[in-house]
Amino acid sequence: MRELELLAAHGRPARSRWRLPNFLWLIARIGTAGYPPRIRRRLAVTNVISSMVSLMTVPYILLYAVYDLQALKIAVLVFSPQIILFAITPYFHRFGSMVGAVYLCMVWLVFGIGYCLFFGRESGLHFYFLPGAAASMLIFGSERLLLSGFVTFLALCGFLTTEVVFVHPAPFIHVDQFFLEILFYLTVPFAFLLIFTTVFFAFKEAAQAEMALEEEYRYSERLLENILPQAVARRLKQGNAAIIADHIDDATILFADIVNFTPRSAGWQPQEVVSFLSHVFGRFDELAARLGLEKIKTIGDAYMAAGGLPEPRPDHRVVVAEMALGILDLCREISRETGQEVTVRIGLDAGPVVAGVIGTSKLLYDVWGDTVNTAARMESHGVGGHIQVPNCLKEALEDRFTFERRGDIAVKGKGIMQLWFLTGKRT
Structure with missing residues (x-):
């Protein structure tokens, strides 16, 4: 009877005392069905990053339109599509566990270079290369260290290129220093928020995996002690x-x-x-x-x-x-x-x-x-x-x-x- 009670109890997943908002979990789970838990956690981090970057694009587009739509019309046209392009990242999970991550990195690098080319280093937009480099390990996993290192190297190249080459805004973009300061003070908090949220979500996923393993271990301990006398179970576990x-x-x-x-x-x-x-x-x-x-x-x-x-x-x-x-x-x-x-x-x-x-x-x-x-x-x-x-x-x-x-x-x-x-x- 005690074994049956343990099996019934084991069917209920362990719950943490604190949870992230439900909508974030819903976004994180898009396209992850059918993958093993370890892969699902990596895909979930990819989904969270892509959705956050997609949402962060909206304030920039609104800023361009409100500040000077005539002067920044080309920026609105060029960068508005990234709202959709980042948002559809979970769609690519159906083609393989790595496809979505590779797609996200490509879009992120292309638009990152484009932003820096348009507005130069004083806008602070090249700081977006930093969370991207940190996130590469989370979305590719430790088993693909070379790929993660390659993406980090490209991010470094993009950051240094902006510092050395894209010093000033492009000639076809007519903006004043005040606008560049607005971009800088908008970009830096967003970059920090992106790093914090991504790492927090990754650690939360890892913590839940550890909790599941601990619950599985406790269940195995209880079940073993119900199948065997406790003294015998201890001897088996200790390998005496x-x-x-x-x-x-x-x-x-x-x-x-x-x-x-x-x-x-x-x-x-x-x-x-x-x-x-x-x-x-x-x-x-x-x-x-x-x-x-x-x-x-x-x-x-x-x-x-x-x-x-x-x-x-x-x-x-x-x-x-x-x-x-x-x-x-x-x-x-x-x-x-x-x-x-x-x-x-x-x-x-x-x-x-x-x-x-x-x-x-x-x-x-x-x-x-x-x-x-x-x-x-x-x-x-x-x-x-x-x-x-x-x-x-x-x-x-x-x-x-x-x-x-x-x-x-x-x-x-x-x-x-x-x-x-x-x-x-x-x-």
């Missing part, structure tokens, strides 16, 4: 042993089997069978956890638990006997709650066992030995609604519990054995 196999000098084994369940459930739907067993064995699991015992496994409608392993405890016989009595009480409760009679046969035995982990892909902690076989025979040769134990276990528990003699019974593989029914606690 290639094979987990322990000889336990003294442990108590419990088997419980639902009487006549197979013929009764023959006409049930599969969902009804699983739901019924999950309900019953889930209650057994709660009892075992409360008493500090280990559930070993379920086999069909049979339940196996143990005390005194993997870590020894001196009272394992007493606690397992208490669990056996508790199972009978639980079955009576479940019968009243569901209206279906639930009767179990229970068998116990105590002694040395071997315990260990089987498999490498689907791990199973299991227990072997003559004690396990005897406990299984106590259950299979038992009577519904009773707890059957051999004489040695009765002698160890008779000062704490009451017993009823069943008699000498021929037990398969064991011969004639003196058997007893555990009936309750002594008061």
Whole structure:
């Protein structure tokens, strides 16, 4: 039951306490469907950069039109298309994971050179080469370091060319010094904003990826500790042993089997069978956890638990006997709650066992030995609604519990054995 709860909980994605605006996430996800998460994060950064540059173009076009449309008409005509050209960058993701990034860099370099050619270095427009160089690593990824370095080199060349060659505005652009100052004080904050937003979004994406990995790790830890005893799970995680196999000098084994369940459930739907067993064995699991015992496994409608392993405890016989009595009480409760009679046969035995982990892909902690076989025979040769134990276990528990003699019974593989029914606690 706990494994099912973990699987259900795992289906819910982890949420951060702080989020970026929803519209930005919607823009970032355009055209990224079908790519693996690592590629999607890079494409998302590309989308954010292209959308921001597209939006930042609008104030420039408005400035040209308001300040002097007649003198700056050519700038309006040349640079207005970049609003669309940057905005359609996500469209190119459908052609490959690198196409959109390459397209963005080409458009950015062409228009960057064009701006500097038109307005010169005093406009400060060449500062846009700086966020572009920083963003190249984010949009190409660390695995394409040469391509990112090449784009950064082109940005450096563009910046230096503006500083050395494009010192003054182009001859066909008639603007005064005040207009160039306006451009400078508009460009510098925008360039800083572009750097900040791009890096912030990239780190936010990386932080969410780390959170997902941490949640996946915690889920794996919880699931492993629910499949295996905690002490065994710790040994596996620490790599202390290639094979987990322990000889336990003294442990108590419990088997419980639902009487006549197979013929009764023959006409049930599969969902009804699983739901019924999950309900019953889930209650057994709660009892075992409360008493500090280990559930070993379920086999069909049979339940196996143990005390005194993997870590020894001196009272394992007493606690397992208490669990056996508790199972009978639980079955009576479940019968009243569901209206279906639930009767179990229970068998116990105590002694040395071997315990260990089987498999490498689907791990199973299991227990072997003559004690396990005897406990299984106590259950299979038992009577519904009773707890059957051999004489040695009765002698160890008779000062704490009451017993009823069943008699000498021929037990398969064991011969004639003196058997007893555990009936309750002594008061």
